[in-house]
Amino acid sequence: MTTTAGGFTLPGEAGHEDLTLALAERWGADVIRDSDGTSLSREILDSGHGIYSTLCLIREDNDWAKANPDKLQQNFLMTTPVTATGPEVTIELLAGYSRDQFVVNDWDGLEFWQVFDRTTGLEVPRERWELVEGGRVVVRGVEPWHSYTVNFLVTRIWEEISMYNHVTNDWGDREHLRAVEPRHPEVREHLLAWLEQWCVDHPDTTVVRFTSLFYNFAWFWGDDPALPHVYADWGSYDFTVNPIALREFTAATGMTITSEDFVNAGRYTSTHNPPSEVYRAWMAFTQDFVLELGKACVDVVHRHGKKAYVFYDDSWVGLEPYSGRFTEYGFDGLIKAVFSGYEARLCAGADVPTHELRLHPYLFPIDLEGKPTFAEGGDPTSDARAYWTTLRRALLRAPIDRIGLGGYLSLTEPFGDFQDYIAQVADEHRLIRQLHADGAPHTSPVRVGVLTAWGSLRTWTTSGHLHENPELTLLHVLESLAGLPLQVTFHSLAEVAAGGVPEDVDVLINAGDAGSAWSGGEAWANPALVTAVTAFVARGGGLVGLGQPSATTFSTRFFQLADVLGVDQDTGDRIRLMRRTFDLAEGHAVLAHGADDAGLGVQPGVFLTRSDATVLAADGGTPVATAASFGAGRAVYLADHRHGAGATRRLENAILWAAGAERTGWWSTDPRAEVAAFPASGRLVVVSTTDEAITTTVHGGTDREVSLEPGGMVVLKM
Amino acid sequence: MTTTAGGFTLPGEAGHEDLTLALAERWGADVIRDSDGTSLSREILDSGHGIYSTLCLIREDNDWAKANPDKLQQNFLMTTPVTATGPEVTIELLAGYSRDQFVVNDWDGLEFWQVFDRTTGLEVPRERWELVEGGRVVVRGVEPWHSYTVNFLVTRIWEEISMYNHVTNDWGDREHLRAVEPRHPEVREHLLAWLEQWCVDHPDTTVVRFTSLFYNFAWFWGDDPALPHVYADWGSYDFTVNPIALREFTAATGMTITSEDFVNAGRYTSTHNPPSEVYRAWMAFTQDFVLELGKACVDVVHRHGKKAYVFYDDSWVGLEPYSGRFTEYGFDGLIKAVFSGYEARLCAGADVPTHELRLHPYLFPIDLEGKPTFAEGGDPTSDARAYWTTLRRALLRAPIDRIGLGGYLSLTEPFGDFQDYIAQVADEHRLIRQLHADGAPHTSPVRVGVLTAWGSLRTWTTSGHLHENPELTLLHVLESLAGLPLQVTFHSLAEVAAGGVPEDVDVLINAGDAGSAWSGGEAWANPALVTAVTAFVARGGGLVGLGQPSATTFSTRFFQLADVLGVDQDTGDRIRLMRRTFDLAEGHAVLAHGADDAGLGVQPGVFLTRSDATVLAADGGTPVATAASFGAGRAVYLADHRHGAGATRRLENAILWAAGAERTGWWSTDPRAEVAAFPASGRLVVVSTTDEAITTTVHGGTDREVSLEPGGMVVLKM
Incomplete structure (x- = not known):
């Protein structure tokens, strides 16, 4: 087995040319890129490597953005609730929000604003409130002691990733970049013209790395040191909102959409909550727009003989590589920033010629959580090893074409062992890549279907990185699945309710907290869904439920699949209904072959609904792992899943047992x-x-x- | 300070006359009683003591009950859900239920039965199901893979307290007592005639101790060793149901009531869940009946020159000493079995001449939880001391007239130290009683109002004993309050929604799990309620919220009083909304004077809604104790409360701080x-x-x- 150079993207840094070229040689880099805050010098550009240039079109021409303050991106915010003490209440719109990020949009779209009495849940009629000087709304004729909020439009005067990089790296008075709104025809025209000229001006660039397209995920900053970030959701479409788009949406779809459809009483459209029908329509409407303009950008790049890659983070909203239309962009590659194995699968599974992973640690002094990496107290080699050993198992199951790093290469100078370790990583990657090229790895015939509100649109993800929401059971499940030799597909609750469990699924997984998009929430009050899954298992299918599967407050059960699973949960309204006692089963297949009971946690109030359900593990008197037959099929319940070696084995066992399959292969x-x-x-x-x-x-x-x-x-x- | 004899009720035991009279002397007993399973001999009856005779009228004449199987008490049960596998499903009605306790009532009231498709939540039309041989219901034209249940009427052929005593004491083939249904005119007539004759036959009896009246709290037994009890609720009116009553209810009130109003999709009418309007009407209807017949019984007893006491447990349902009409019975005394201080307050607060506590341990070999007491391995003296020191602090705040024991006196013979300790208890009781007789103890001017769905009807209780539902925050709060020198009243959410917070309340307490009758559940979606409490605090009132106060899924907040409390809870639909960081406050009054942070627990996802709320204690990043001003008033949030010395001090501090009051008194x-x-x-x-x-x-x-x-x-x- 030989390893060769290639498949590695190195972040170059002007002023550190020797280091750049030495590490390019040592790591087998075939490509050199720039990063936020770095540039490439002539010496690097002429070194014979491929050149990636990162472009974030919406914030590239800041002079133009500053000259066109009415062409910036917008979004809805909800004010902090204010309790009325008399017949009138004054609400300061931006209280608590960053005034570096937001200004009130008082020139267009006031018809989309809404004021709510949050004590009654009812909207206040338009004639009872007005916008006054100083960014305040006065509401008249209110009920004393009721709580009021305003949904209002803001313009963003600081693009959030620029803001993050600026704040993280203490960039002082470096100018704040602004994001322009491409729904304005002038903006669209300017972006395309600017890109055209840029391509002309950059003949050395072989790949334009779009970082990313037009709309960042939602990220609201605060002005209170105790609440510096108010809301951030990797998949939320809040930043695609503006009056033009709102008007065009209604014209295009005939559907009414309101600020409250985005604000949701302050919960916004978090990816972790089940989406409404109108929000799904908005997403599709936005995706159409992003595709049309994105494709035009790719065409420009191609016309100049360059390749176009896109970064699947930051302003990726609307891109949606799993929408089914991703190939229409014509991108040559997709680059994903990864901390975890599931993110490698997310990248690998997209239909695009080249799949590249941007590894961590990022070459910054501190990491995303503020801990030192390339700085006093940091240990970037340990970090890199931890990330790579986490990722690598996923690369064994699905091919990745390229890996790379980002940031300031010069920061690695004091860390010789880091440089050594990356050379080893690059070699291991090339070896694995070659094995895939020679023929696919062995995969179990058992086909797993992951069932969520989002279905395939959120293939191999929930939303964001594991460290951002480490509590999510489904993320841990995905991380375990990412390195298992199983076939995994993703299905929506609506799809199963309408058409039954797909033919190509042997075992369904439903995992998450009650009410979330991952468990499914109120969708489980739909008898068609419950019936479809029940029939599927009764006829021989498998079900693995984790956390609060199929949970919603409806009818007799809380877990709507309790009859199938053999367990249900008392959320507090059954405390005088006694719970069946049980003995623990010994030597069950789910806990065999090195599986352990680590990270099963406990869902308080889970109880057996049937005498023939087998308890595999318990916390006190509460079952935390059970197995049950149902008709010709089988179901396993696990109270939680924390990714780990013994837990991964347990999950694999559970899937195989639910499928009625034996452990085979290697x-x-x-x-x-x-x-x-x-x-x-x-x-x-x-x-x-x-x-x-x-x-x-x-x-x-x-x-x-x-x-x-x-x-x-x-x-x-x- | 002298102590004298009196105020003590001793359980006598025929065959142990010397012991009975010796202990009567030693404990200062002025009264001797019989118990379930014991009788009093002539020697005891003639000993010059008052004589209590326990009567449980509904099960006293078992021959008559056996001769009238259609006159026994009834109730609704819901079957276990059965999943249909084809167009027809057969449901075995009593599957899982004790056939020693229940028989299907197939002769009257079939019109009250209901069959439900629990997958859709809809009732199956009457013409699609029928009752067939063998206690089964066949449902036709069903949806395959849907789940079906039957609500059906059963007759009980074993009275549940008799059943409990029989099973606990291994009474073998002693006959099973049956409870007759006094809604039948023949039963009513028989009971009164029997009581009349009994009084004639028992001239020695000075007090008839009704144990208790006509309807036991709900207690469904199972036939599966893994589920020997299915449901038990100390305050639920399930056992007041029968076709006569159902028909009379509609005739009397014009309201329709269905089996599902009692079954509630299998949750029944547990006291821990907020009651429906029709169920409250049913309770009132039942209370009227129990009062009318109960009063007739008391009149018989009085006519024979005896006193009538009633036991506030077992078949106490419908008695309701806090209904406002309790004095109409004319009872001379109320006897309460007590484990805890709040139960002593429950007894002391009832409007009746004599208040008596039946102490624990009960003189049985094992206790209610199956642990040995007067048997090998038991330590009844420690048990008695633990109960007495728990209770005694409540007796300091509200006067109790009598204490006593129950069970088999002979079991105390090997436990001389127990006999000594009870002598001391009796003396301490008499001393405290005398102090009350000489003048009331000092009480703080701060007036506490406990706010629940039930209000004053469930004064000084939730439902049952603390060991039955040790998880209930409110029970621990009541137990702490029971010994504090505060004025405490109980108010319903409906009362506050309709009329505001009563004038005589300084500090409101709302404590419990979301959805429960104690926190209040959906009642908090009523703006009138939220507005009333908000206004109360804004104008200077105090609020102490514990657990999930005012919690329901509605509008912007989960804690509907979040704006007042300064905290709210993320139940999972706000996971990308960031939480305010905080520093812990030092030296706050709530944690002063020996208060500790024990038992505060944690409510996951609780977060600060305001920058001016003070965090007193936290679990990791989650506040578990906070204090905040709101307008002219104050609010304290405590994540939980487990009764204990430091926690009691903390609760008292919280109440005083919320009231804006200083610690005074002793x-x-x-x-x-x-x-x-x-x-x-x-x-x-x-x-x-x-x-x-x-x-x-x-x-x-x-x-x-x-x-x-x-x-x-x-x-x-x-």
């Missing part, structure tokens, strides 16, 4: 080692997911003993 | 000692609530140091 006794078989190459790749040295038996064909260094990888003949 | 530095001042007697009573010896300073007037034995009590001059 696997290791110690679940901290994972095995991928590449039959075409006749190779087994065994990777460690732990920072301890381990020795384990690899099963499949002839059993053999394998030793792995901490985080190590070995390649064996099959 | 109190001890160590909260494990509680102080009651009796100004008329010029005495301070200092009681220990701990089983450790303590020394503390008693404040008020002249500070002085006091030492207390474990569980001890001292009386000082003021």
